[in-house]
Protein backbone atom coordinates (compact mmCIF):
# COMPACT_ATOMS: atom_id res chain seq x y z
CA UNK A 211 0.00 0.00 0.00
CA UNK A 212 2.77 2.39 1.03
CA UNK A 213 4.57 1.63 -2.22
CA UNK A 214 1.46 2.56 -4.25
CA UNK A 215 1.11 5.87 -2.40
CA UNK A 216 4.79 6.75 -2.80
CA UNK A 217 4.70 5.68 -6.47
CA UNK A 218 1.62 7.81 -7.21
CA UNK A 219 3.14 10.80 -5.41
CA UNK A 220 6.34 10.49 -7.47
CA UNK A 221 4.30 10.26 -10.67
CA UNK A 222 2.35 13.42 -9.80
CA UNK A 223 5.57 15.29 -8.98
CA UNK A 224 7.11 14.13 -12.26
CA UNK A 225 4.08 15.30 -14.26
CA UNK A 226 3.98 18.68 -12.50
CA UNK A 227 7.69 19.33 -13.09
CA UNK A 228 7.35 18.21 -16.71
CA UNK A 229 4.43 20.57 -17.32
CA UNK A 230 6.27 23.36 -15.57
CA UNK A 231 9.33 22.70 -17.73
CA UNK A 232 7.18 22.66 -20.84
CA UNK A 233 5.53 25.96 -19.99
CA UNK A 234 8.89 27.60 -19.56
CA UNK A 235 10.44 26.39 -22.73
CA UNK A 236 10.81 28.37 -25.93
CA UNK A 237 10.52 25.02 -27.67
CA UNK A 238 6.75 25.32 -27.15
CA UNK A 239 6.36 27.25 -30.39
CA UNK A 240 7.65 24.32 -32.42
CA UNK A 241 5.12 21.80 -33.80
CA UNK A 242 5.10 18.62 -31.74
CA UNK A 243 5.69 15.29 -33.44
CA UNK A 244 3.33 13.71 -30.90
CA UNK A 245 1.27 15.15 -28.04
CA UNK A 246 3.57 13.54 -25.45
CA UNK A 247 6.93 14.86 -26.70
CA UNK A 248 7.09 18.00 -24.49
CA UNK A 249 6.91 15.73 -21.43
CA UNK A 250 8.62 12.52 -22.33
CA UNK A 251 11.06 10.84 -24.72
CA UNK A 252 9.08 7.61 -24.67
CA UNK A 253 7.27 8.11 -27.97
CA UNK A 254 10.49 8.82 -29.83
CA UNK A 255 12.32 5.99 -28.08
CA UNK A 256 9.62 3.61 -29.21
CA UNK A 257 10.29 4.70 -32.83
CA UNK A 258 13.97 4.00 -32.40
CA UNK A 259 13.23 0.70 -30.79
CA UNK A 260 10.92 -0.26 -33.68
CA UNK A 261 13.46 0.99 -36.26
CA UNK A 262 11.17 3.65 -37.69
CA UNK A 263 13.07 6.74 -36.74
CA UNK A 264 14.16 8.09 -40.12
CA UNK A 265 11.10 7.01 -42.09
CA UNK A 266 8.88 8.70 -39.53
CA UNK A 267 10.91 11.90 -39.81
CA UNK A 268 10.35 11.95 -43.59
CA UNK A 269 6.58 12.10 -43.00
CA UNK A 270 6.73 14.34 -39.95
CA UNK A 271 8.55 17.06 -41.85
CA UNK A 272 6.22 16.80 -44.83
CA UNK A 273 3.28 17.30 -42.47
CA UNK A 274 4.66 19.73 -39.89
CA UNK A 275 7.39 21.74 -41.63
CA UNK A 276 11.16 22.04 -41.35
CA UNK A 277 11.46 22.13 -37.55
CA UNK A 278 9.69 19.56 -35.39
CA UNK A 279 9.94 18.88 -31.68
CA UNK A 280 10.65 15.22 -30.98
CA UNK A 281 11.38 15.26 -27.25
CA UNK A 282 11.33 17.52 -24.17
CA UNK A 283 14.71 18.89 -25.27
CA UNK A 284 15.09 17.46 -28.75
CA UNK A 285 14.32 18.90 -32.16
CA UNK A 286 14.50 17.53 -35.71
CA UNK A 287 15.51 19.99 -38.44
CA UNK A 288 14.92 19.53 -42.15
CA UNK A 289 16.04 22.61 -44.01
CA UNK A 290 19.48 23.63 -45.25
CA UNK A 291 19.52 27.41 -44.79
CA UNK A 292 18.98 28.31 -41.14
CA UNK A 293 18.95 24.61 -40.37
CA UNK A 294 21.63 22.10 -41.35
CA UNK A 295 24.10 24.93 -42.08
CA UNK A 296 23.67 26.27 -38.57
CA UNK A 297 23.56 23.03 -36.63
CA UNK A 298 26.42 21.23 -38.35
CA UNK A 299 28.87 24.08 -37.91
CA UNK A 300 31.89 23.80 -35.63
CA UNK A 301 30.05 25.66 -32.83
CA UNK A 302 27.78 22.70 -32.18
CA UNK A 303 29.28 19.68 -30.46
CA UNK A 304 28.33 16.09 -31.13
CA UNK A 305 25.92 14.64 -28.58
CA UNK A 306 28.36 12.62 -26.45
CA UNK A 307 25.91 10.02 -25.18
CA UNK A 308 24.82 9.05 -28.69
CA UNK A 309 28.34 8.81 -30.13
CA UNK A 310 29.67 6.89 -27.17
CA UNK A 311 26.96 4.31 -27.68
CA UNK A 312 27.80 4.18 -31.38
CA UNK A 313 31.31 3.17 -30.55
CA UNK A 314 32.60 2.28 -27.10
CA UNK A 315 35.96 3.89 -27.91
CA UNK A 316 35.84 7.56 -27.06
CA UNK A 317 39.29 8.59 -28.21
CA UNK A 318 38.31 8.15 -31.81
CA UNK A 319 37.81 10.81 -34.44
CA UNK A 320 34.19 10.00 -35.16
CA UNK A 321 33.16 10.02 -31.48
CA UNK A 322 35.27 12.95 -30.25
CA UNK A 323 33.21 15.75 -28.83
CA UNK A 324 35.75 18.47 -27.96
CA UNK A 325 36.31 20.70 -30.97
CA UNK A 326 40.02 21.33 -30.31
CA UNK A 327 40.77 17.69 -29.75
CA UNK A 328 38.84 16.81 -32.89
CA UNK A 329 40.60 19.46 -34.97
CA UNK A 330 44.00 18.05 -33.97
CA UNK A 331 43.05 14.49 -34.78
CA UNK A 332 41.51 15.53 -38.09
CA UNK A 333 44.66 17.42 -39.02
CA UNK A 334 46.66 14.27 -38.32
CA UNK A 335 44.48 11.87 -40.25
CA UNK A 336 42.93 13.73 -43.11
CA UNK A 337 45.86 14.26 -45.51
CA UNK A 338 45.69 10.83 -47.13
CA UNK A 339 41.91 11.29 -47.47
CA UNK A 340 42.26 14.61 -49.24
CA UNK A 341 41.12 15.06 -52.79
CA UNK A 342 44.60 15.56 -54.24
CA UNK A 343 46.11 12.68 -52.32
CA UNK A 344 43.41 10.23 -53.37
CA UNK A 345 43.84 11.51 -56.91
CA UNK A 346 47.48 10.49 -57.07
CA UNK A 347 47.65 7.48 -54.79
CA UNK A 348 49.51 4.61 -56.45
CA UNK A 349 48.65 2.38 -53.52
CA UNK A 350 44.94 2.89 -54.07
CA UNK A 351 45.40 2.41 -57.83
CA UNK A 352 47.12 -0.89 -57.40
CA UNK A 353 44.69 -2.15 -54.75
CA UNK A 354 41.70 -1.16 -56.87
CA UNK A 355 43.01 -2.78 -60.00
CA UNK A 356 43.72 -6.00 -58.09
CA UNK A 357 40.16 -6.10 -56.71
CA UNK A 358 38.68 -5.16 -60.13
CA UNK A 359 40.59 -8.08 -61.67
CA UNK A 360 39.30 -10.47 -59.02
CA UNK A 361 35.78 -9.15 -59.46
CA UNK A 362 36.08 -9.60 -63.24
CA UNK A 363 37.01 -13.26 -62.71
CA UNK A 364 34.11 -13.82 -60.33
CA UNK A 365 31.59 -12.12 -62.64
CA UNK A 366 32.77 -14.24 -65.58
CA UNK A 367 32.08 -17.32 -63.47
CA UNK A 368 28.64 -16.08 -62.30
CA UNK A 369 27.63 -15.26 -65.88
CA UNK A 370 28.75 -18.60 -67.27
CA UNK A 371 26.91 -20.62 -64.60
CA UNK A 372 23.87 -18.29 -64.44
CA UNK A 373 23.72 -18.56 -60.65
CA UNK A 374 21.88 -16.13 -58.42
CA UNK A 375 24.40 -13.86 -56.72
CA UNK A 376 23.97 -11.93 -53.48
CA UNK A 377 25.54 -8.68 -54.67
CA UNK A 378 25.14 -7.06 -51.26
CA UNK A 379 27.60 -9.50 -49.80
CA UNK A 380 29.88 -9.47 -52.83
CA UNK A 381 29.97 -5.67 -52.82
CA UNK A 382 30.93 -5.65 -49.14
CA UNK A 383 33.70 -8.15 -49.95
CA UNK A 384 35.01 -5.89 -52.74
CA UNK A 385 35.00 -2.82 -50.55
CA UNK A 386 36.61 -4.67 -47.63
CA UNK A 387 39.36 -5.95 -49.93
CA UNK A 388 39.97 -2.43 -51.29
CA UNK A 389 39.87 -0.77 -47.88
CA UNK A 390 42.15 -3.30 -46.17
CA UNK A 391 44.76 -2.89 -48.95
CA UNK A 392 44.51 0.89 -48.82
CA UNK A 393 44.90 0.83 -45.03
CA UNK A 394 47.64 -1.77 -44.66
CA UNK A 395 49.18 -2.19 -48.13
CA UNK A 396 48.49 -4.80 -50.84
CA UNK A 397 50.56 -7.36 -48.94
CA UNK A 398 48.05 -7.25 -46.08
CA UNK A 399 44.84 -6.88 -48.07
CA UNK A 400 42.04 -9.34 -47.42
CA UNK A 401 40.81 -11.54 -50.27
CA UNK A 402 37.21 -12.00 -49.19
CA UNK A 403 35.90 -12.08 -52.76
CA UNK A 404 37.43 -15.55 -52.82
CA UNK A 405 37.08 -16.44 -49.17
CA UNK A 406 34.13 -14.56 -47.64
CA UNK A 407 34.44 -16.06 -44.13
CA UNK A 408 36.26 -13.05 -42.80
CA UNK A 409 33.73 -10.63 -44.29
CA UNK A 410 31.00 -12.55 -42.43
CA UNK A 411 32.86 -11.99 -39.17
CA UNK A 412 32.98 -8.27 -39.79
CA UNK A 413 29.29 -8.16 -40.69
CA UNK A 414 28.42 -10.02 -37.45
CA UNK A 415 30.43 -7.54 -35.41
CA UNK A 416 28.79 -4.59 -37.18
CA UNK A 417 25.30 -6.00 -36.43
CA UNK A 418 26.18 -6.45 -32.76
CA UNK A 419 27.36 -2.83 -32.62
CA UNK A 420 24.10 -1.66 -34.19
CA UNK A 421 22.07 -3.70 -31.74
CA UNK A 422 23.99 -2.10 -28.90
CA UNK A 423 23.20 1.33 -30.32
CA UNK A 424 19.51 0.56 -30.63
CA UNK A 425 19.42 -0.84 -27.07
CA UNK A 426 21.08 2.32 -25.87
CA UNK A 427 18.23 4.39 -27.28
CA UNK A 428 15.83 2.49 -25.05
CA UNK A 429 15.62 2.86 -21.27
CA UNK A 430 18.82 2.15 -19.30
CA UNK A 431 17.15 -0.80 -17.57
CA UNK A 432 16.46 -2.50 -20.92
CA UNK A 433 20.07 -1.92 -21.96
CA UNK A 434 21.25 -3.38 -18.69
CA UNK A 435 18.99 -6.41 -18.96
CA UNK A 436 19.89 -7.01 -22.62
CA UNK A 437 23.61 -6.84 -21.85
CA UNK A 438 23.07 -9.12 -18.91
CA UNK A 439 21.58 -11.87 -21.09
CA UNK A 440 24.24 -11.25 -23.75
CA UNK A 441 21.98 -9.61 -26.35
CA UNK A 442 23.96 -7.03 -28.29
CA UNK A 443 27.28 -8.50 -27.27
CA UNK A 444 29.56 -9.37 -30.18
CA UNK A 445 30.17 -12.96 -31.26
CA UNK A 446 33.34 -13.80 -29.32
CA UNK A 447 34.81 -16.05 -32.02
CA UNK A 448 34.31 -13.44 -34.74
CA UNK A 449 35.73 -10.79 -32.42
CA UNK A 450 38.76 -12.96 -31.63
CA UNK A 451 39.50 -13.61 -35.33
CA UNK A 452 39.03 -9.94 -36.18
CA UNK A 453 41.33 -8.75 -33.40
CA UNK A 454 43.96 -11.34 -34.31
CA UNK A 455 43.91 -10.19 -37.94
CA UNK A 456 44.09 -6.52 -36.99
CA UNK A 457 47.00 -7.18 -34.63
CA UNK A 458 48.82 -9.14 -37.31
CA UNK A 459 48.46 -6.53 -40.06
CA UNK A 460 49.30 -3.66 -37.75
CA UNK A 461 52.40 -5.45 -36.52
CA UNK A 462 53.41 -6.23 -40.08
CA UNK A 463 52.77 -2.64 -41.21
CA UNK A 464 54.85 -1.37 -38.28
CA UNK A 465 57.70 -3.72 -39.24
CA UNK A 466 57.68 -2.63 -42.88
CA UNK A 467 57.18 1.05 -42.20
CA UNK A 468 60.86 2.19 -41.97
CA UNK A 469 61.75 0.73 -45.38
CA UNK A 470 58.59 1.50 -47.29
CA UNK A 471 59.01 3.85 -50.29
CA UNK A 472 56.55 6.80 -50.19
CA UNK A 473 54.97 5.65 -53.46
CA UNK A 474 53.79 2.48 -51.68
CA UNK A 475 52.68 4.17 -48.49
CA UNK A 476 49.47 2.88 -46.98
CA UNK A 477 47.13 4.76 -44.68
CA UNK A 478 48.82 3.07 -41.75
CA UNK A 479 52.16 4.65 -42.76
CA UNK A 480 50.56 8.10 -42.79
CA UNK A 481 48.78 7.61 -39.51
CA UNK A 482 52.00 6.39 -37.91
CA UNK A 483 54.03 9.37 -39.16
CA UNK A 484 51.30 11.80 -38.11
CA UNK A 485 51.02 10.39 -34.58
CA UNK A 486 54.79 10.39 -34.20
CA UNK A 487 55.15 13.95 -35.50
CA UNK A 488 52.36 15.25 -33.26
CA UNK A 489 53.48 13.36 -30.13
CA UNK A 490 57.18 12.43 -30.41
CA UNK A 491 57.23 11.21 -26.79
CA UNK A 492 54.15 9.05 -26.98
CA UNK A 493 55.02 5.46 -25.95
CA UNK A 494 54.90 3.06 -28.85
CA UNK A 495 52.08 0.91 -27.53
CA UNK A 496 49.92 3.98 -26.91
CA UNK A 497 50.45 5.24 -30.47
CA UNK A 498 49.79 1.70 -31.75
CA UNK A 499 46.50 1.51 -29.90
CA UNK A 500 45.31 4.91 -31.26
CA UNK A 501 46.21 3.84 -34.78
CA UNK A 502 44.53 0.44 -34.38
CA UNK A 503 41.28 2.02 -33.20
CA UNK A 504 41.20 4.52 -36.09
CA UNK A 505 42.06 1.82 -38.64
CA UNK A 506 39.36 -0.43 -37.25
CA UNK A 507 36.79 2.35 -37.59
CA UNK A 508 37.88 3.33 -41.09
CA UNK A 509 37.71 -0.27 -42.22
CA UNK A 510 34.21 -0.79 -40.82
CA UNK A 511 32.99 2.49 -42.37
CA UNK A 512 34.31 1.61 -45.81
CA UNK A 513 33.16 -1.95 -45.73
CA UNK A 514 29.45 -1.57 -45.03
CA UNK A 515 28.55 1.88 -46.29
CA UNK A 516 30.46 1.83 -49.58
CA UNK A 517 29.32 -1.79 -50.12
CA UNK A 518 25.70 -0.76 -49.59
CA UNK A 519 25.89 2.01 -52.21
CA UNK A 520 27.65 -0.23 -54.72
CA UNK A 521 25.13 -3.06 -54.37
CA UNK A 522 22.05 -0.80 -54.49
CA UNK A 523 23.41 0.91 -57.61
CA UNK A 524 23.63 -2.53 -59.24
CA UNK A 525 20.18 -3.43 -57.99
CA UNK A 526 18.61 -0.24 -59.37
CA UNK A 527 20.36 -0.70 -62.72
CA UNK A 528 19.07 -4.27 -62.83
CA UNK A 529 15.52 -2.98 -62.51
CA UNK A 530 16.01 -0.42 -65.25
CA UNK A 531 17.37 -1.86 -68.52
CA UNK A 532 17.19 1.58 -70.23
CA UNK A 533 19.65 3.12 -67.78
CA UNK A 534 21.79 0.03 -67.99
CA UNK A 535 21.95 0.41 -71.79
CA UNK A 536 22.73 4.13 -71.53
CA UNK A 537 25.49 3.37 -69.05
CA UNK A 538 27.01 0.66 -71.20
CA UNK A 539 27.00 2.94 -74.24
CA UNK A 540 28.91 5.49 -72.22
CA UNK A 541 31.34 2.92 -70.80
CA UNK A 542 32.19 1.62 -74.26
CA UNK A 543 33.70 5.05 -75.06
CA UNK A 544 36.44 4.13 -72.61
CA UNK A 545 37.77 1.68 -75.21
CA UNK A 546 38.72 4.57 -77.54
CA UNK A 547 42.38 5.58 -77.45
CA UNK A 548 43.14 8.48 -75.12
CA UNK A 549 46.12 10.18 -73.48
CA UNK A 550 44.28 10.34 -70.21
CA UNK A 551 44.39 7.63 -67.58
CA UNK A 552 41.32 5.45 -67.22
CA UNK A 553 40.74 7.00 -63.83
CA UNK A 554 40.52 10.52 -65.27
CA UNK A 555 38.17 9.38 -67.96
CA UNK A 556 35.86 7.58 -65.56
CA UNK A 557 35.51 10.89 -63.74
CA UNK A 558 34.05 12.46 -66.85
CA UNK A 559 31.19 10.09 -67.49
CA UNK A 560 27.93 11.91 -66.78
CA UNK A 561 25.60 8.89 -66.93
CA UNK A 562 27.77 6.92 -64.51
CA UNK A 563 27.86 9.90 -62.20
CA UNK A 564 24.10 10.46 -62.36
CA UNK A 565 23.45 6.79 -61.61
CA UNK A 566 25.70 6.83 -58.53
CA UNK A 567 24.50 10.23 -57.32
CA UNK A 568 20.86 9.17 -57.52
CA UNK A 569 21.63 6.02 -55.53
CA UNK A 570 23.45 8.08 -52.90
CA UNK A 571 20.27 10.13 -52.65
CA UNK A 572 17.66 7.36 -52.59
CA UNK A 573 19.68 4.71 -50.75
CA UNK A 574 21.88 6.72 -48.40
CA UNK A 575 23.60 4.00 -46.36
CA UNK A 576 23.91 6.00 -43.18
CA UNK A 577 20.62 7.84 -42.71
CA UNK A 578 21.43 9.25 -39.30
CA UNK A 579 20.13 11.16 -37.51
CA UNK A 580 23.35 12.81 -36.33
CA UNK A 581 22.65 14.62 -33.04
CA UNK A 582 24.33 17.87 -32.03
CA UNK A 583 24.01 19.94 -28.87
CA UNK A 584 23.00 23.61 -29.14
CA UNK A 585 25.68 25.81 -27.47
CA UNK A 586 24.78 27.87 -24.39
CA UNK A 587 24.17 30.93 -26.54
CA UNK A 588 21.24 29.15 -28.23
CA UNK A 589 20.37 29.39 -31.91
CA UNK A 590 17.56 30.29 -34.29
CA UNK A 591 16.22 27.75 -36.76
CA UNK A 592 14.16 28.28 -39.93
CA UNK A 593 14.29 32.01 -39.24
CA UNK A 594 11.69 31.84 -36.47
CA UNK A 595 12.30 29.27 -33.78
CA UNK A 596 14.61 30.19 -30.90
CA UNK A 597 16.29 27.08 -29.54
CA UNK A 598 17.78 27.19 -26.04
CA UNK A 599 21.32 25.97 -25.26
CA UNK A 600 21.52 22.29 -24.35
CA UNK A 601 18.78 21.22 -26.79
CA UNK A 602 19.71 18.25 -28.94
CA UNK A 603 19.11 19.02 -32.61
CA UNK A 604 19.53 16.52 -35.40
CA UNK A 605 18.83 15.95 -39.08
CA UNK A 606 17.99 12.78 -40.92
CA UNK A 607 19.59 12.18 -44.31
CA UNK A 608 16.49 10.40 -45.56
CA UNK A 609 14.20 13.25 -44.53
CA UNK A 610 16.39 15.72 -46.46
CA UNK A 611 16.70 13.45 -49.51
CA UNK A 612 13.00 12.61 -49.70
CA UNK A 613 11.87 16.19 -49.58
CA UNK A 614 9.53 16.53 -52.59
CA UNK A 615 10.37 20.21 -53.11
CA UNK A 616 13.93 19.84 -54.39
CA UNK A 617 13.25 16.27 -55.55
CA UNK A 618 9.82 15.78 -57.17
CA UNK A 619 8.65 12.13 -56.79
CA UNK A 620 11.46 11.75 -54.28
CA UNK A 621 11.09 7.99 -53.74
CA UNK A 622 11.70 7.27 -57.43
CA UNK A 623 15.21 6.39 -58.58
CA UNK A 624 15.55 8.74 -61.56
CA UNK A 625 19.17 9.44 -62.58
CA UNK A 626 17.80 11.66 -65.35
CA UNK A 627 16.96 14.36 -62.81
CA UNK A 628 20.72 15.05 -62.52
CA UNK A 629 21.19 15.26 -66.29
CA UNK A 630 18.11 17.20 -67.33
CA UNK A 631 17.94 19.90 -64.64
CA UNK A 632 18.81 23.50 -65.48
CA UNK A 633 21.66 25.18 -63.65
CA UNK A 634 19.59 26.63 -60.79
CA UNK A 635 17.62 23.46 -60.17
CA UNK A 636 20.81 21.46 -60.16
CA UNK A 637 22.40 23.81 -57.64
CA UNK A 638 19.31 23.52 -55.42
CA UNK A 639 19.28 19.71 -55.60
CA UNK A 640 22.98 19.53 -54.80
CA UNK A 641 22.42 21.60 -51.71
CA UNK A 642 20.09 18.94 -50.32
CA UNK A 643 22.31 15.91 -50.91
CA UNK A 644 23.65 15.16 -47.47
CA UNK A 645 24.87 11.57 -47.73
CA UNK A 646 28.24 12.38 -46.15
CA UNK A 647 27.08 14.99 -43.66
CA UNK A 648 28.58 18.47 -43.85
CA UNK A 649 30.54 21.14 -42.05
CA UNK A 650 33.28 20.55 -39.53
CA UNK A 651 32.45 16.87 -39.06
CA UNK A 652 31.79 15.94 -42.69
CA UNK A 653 32.79 12.37 -43.53
CA UNK A 654 36.51 12.17 -44.25
CA UNK A 655 35.89 9.12 -46.46
CA UNK A 656 33.83 11.01 -49.04
CA UNK A 657 36.69 11.50 -51.49
CA UNK A 658 37.71 7.91 -51.08
CA UNK A 659 34.21 6.53 -51.64
CA UNK A 660 33.63 8.75 -54.61
CA UNK A 661 37.01 9.06 -56.24
CA UNK A 662 35.90 10.70 -59.43
CA UNK A 663 32.66 12.58 -58.99
CA UNK A 664 31.90 14.37 -62.20
CA UNK A 665 32.14 18.09 -61.54
CA UNK A 666 28.52 19.14 -62.21
CA UNK A 667 27.39 16.99 -59.30
CA UNK A 668 29.88 18.01 -56.68
CA UNK A 669 28.54 18.06 -53.17
CA UNK A 670 28.74 21.55 -51.74
CA UNK A 671 30.55 22.04 -48.47
CA UNK A 672 27.68 23.81 -46.81
CA UNK A 673 29.90 25.17 -44.07
CA UNK A 674 31.90 27.37 -46.37
CA UNK A 675 29.69 27.17 -49.47
CA UNK A 676 32.83 26.23 -51.32
CA UNK A 677 32.42 23.45 -53.81
CA UNK A 678 34.53 20.48 -52.85
CA UNK A 679 35.38 17.43 -54.92
CA UNK A 680 35.72 19.49 -58.07
CA UNK A 681 37.38 17.09 -60.40
CA UNK A 682 38.76 13.80 -59.32
CA UNK A 683 39.85 10.71 -61.13
CA UNK A 684 37.91 7.61 -60.66
CA UNK A 685 36.05 6.16 -57.79
CA UNK A 686 36.01 3.03 -55.74
CA UNK A 687 32.33 2.60 -56.48
CA UNK A 688 32.60 3.72 -60.10
CA UNK A 689 35.64 1.67 -61.00
CA UNK A 690 33.97 -1.47 -59.73
CA UNK A 691 30.82 -0.62 -61.71
CA UNK A 692 32.93 -0.15 -64.86
CA UNK A 693 34.35 -3.66 -64.34
CA UNK A 694 30.86 -5.13 -64.40
CA UNK A 695 28.79 -3.02 -66.80
CA UNK A 696 31.26 -2.73 -69.69
CA UNK A 697 30.88 -6.41 -70.45
CA UNK A 698 27.88 -7.73 -68.55
CA UNK A 699 24.26 -6.99 -67.95
CA UNK A 700 22.49 -7.71 -64.68
CA UNK A 701 18.88 -8.48 -63.85
CA UNK A 702 17.06 -9.09 -60.59
CA UNK A 703 16.82 -12.83 -59.91
CA UNK A 704 13.15 -13.59 -60.60
CA UNK A 705 13.05 -16.05 -57.67
CA UNK A 706 14.22 -13.40 -55.20
CA UNK A 707 11.38 -12.20 -52.97
CA UNK A 708 13.37 -10.66 -50.09
CA UNK A 709 12.51 -7.19 -48.78
CA UNK A 710 14.87 -4.77 -50.52
CA UNK A 711 13.91 -1.74 -48.43
CA UNK A 712 16.66 -0.48 -46.17
CA UNK A 713 16.82 -1.15 -42.46
CA UNK A 714 16.01 2.11 -40.69
CA UNK A 715 19.18 2.14 -38.62
CA UNK A 716 22.50 3.92 -38.41
CA UNK A 717 23.87 1.51 -41.00
CA UNK A 718 21.14 0.82 -43.53
CA UNK A 719 21.62 -2.34 -45.58
CA UNK A 720 18.67 -4.19 -47.16
CA UNK A 721 16.09 -5.66 -44.75
CA UNK A 722 16.48 -9.01 -46.52
CA UNK A 723 20.23 -8.77 -45.80
CA UNK A 724 20.82 -9.68 -49.45
CA UNK A 725 20.16 -8.41 -52.99
CA UNK A 726 20.07 -11.21 -55.53
CA UNK A 727 21.00 -10.59 -59.14
CA UNK A 728 21.92 -12.61 -62.20
CA UNK A 729 24.67 -11.77 -64.67
CA UNK A 730 24.78 -12.21 -68.46
CA UNK A 731 27.75 -11.63 -70.72
CA UNK A 732 26.92 -9.23 -73.53
CA UNK A 733 27.96 -10.05 -77.09
Ligand code: HEM
Nearest residue numbers: 319320508511512515516580645646647651653654655659
Ligand atom coordinates in the same frame (compact mmCIF):
# COMPACT_ATOMS: atom_id res chain seq x y z
C1 HEM B 1 29.24 5.73 -48.85
C2 HEM B 1 30.04 5.71 -47.83
C3 HEM B 1 29.98 6.58 -46.60
C4 HEM B 1 28.94 7.30 -46.08
C5 HEM B 1 27.53 7.39 -46.59
C6 HEM B 1 29.44 7.98 -44.90
C7 HEM B 1 28.69 8.84 -44.12
C8 HEM B 1 29.20 9.62 -43.09
C9 HEM B 1 28.48 10.65 -42.39
C10 HEM B 1 27.04 11.05 -42.68
C11 HEM B 1 29.31 11.18 -41.47
C12 HEM B 1 28.97 12.32 -40.49
C13 HEM B 1 28.58 11.72 -39.17
C14 HEM B 1 28.20 12.77 -38.16
O1 HEM B 1 28.06 13.93 -38.47
O2 HEM B 1 28.05 12.37 -37.04
C15 HEM B 1 30.56 10.48 -41.54
C16 HEM B 1 31.65 10.74 -40.74
C17 HEM B 1 32.81 10.03 -40.83
N1 HEM B 1 33.14 9.07 -41.77
FE1 HEM B 1 31.97 8.42 -43.27
N2 HEM B 1 30.75 7.65 -44.71
C18 HEM B 1 31.12 6.80 -45.74
C19 HEM B 1 32.37 6.26 -45.95
C20 HEM B 1 33.42 6.45 -45.10
C21 HEM B 1 34.73 5.89 -45.30
C22 HEM B 1 35.12 5.04 -46.49
C23 HEM B 1 35.49 6.28 -44.23
C24 HEM B 1 36.91 5.99 -43.92
C25 HEM B 1 37.71 5.47 -44.70
C26 HEM B 1 34.68 7.09 -43.38
C27 HEM B 1 35.12 7.67 -42.21
C28 HEM B 1 34.41 8.62 -41.51
C29 HEM B 1 34.94 9.32 -40.33
C30 HEM B 1 36.31 9.12 -39.69
C31 HEM B 1 33.94 10.22 -39.92
C32 HEM B 1 34.01 11.20 -38.75
C33 HEM B 1 34.47 12.53 -39.23
C34 HEM B 1 34.58 13.54 -38.10
O3 HEM B 1 33.93 13.40 -37.08
O4 HEM B 1 35.33 14.48 -38.30
N3 HEM B 1 33.42 7.18 -43.93
N4 HEM B 1 30.48 9.52 -42.56
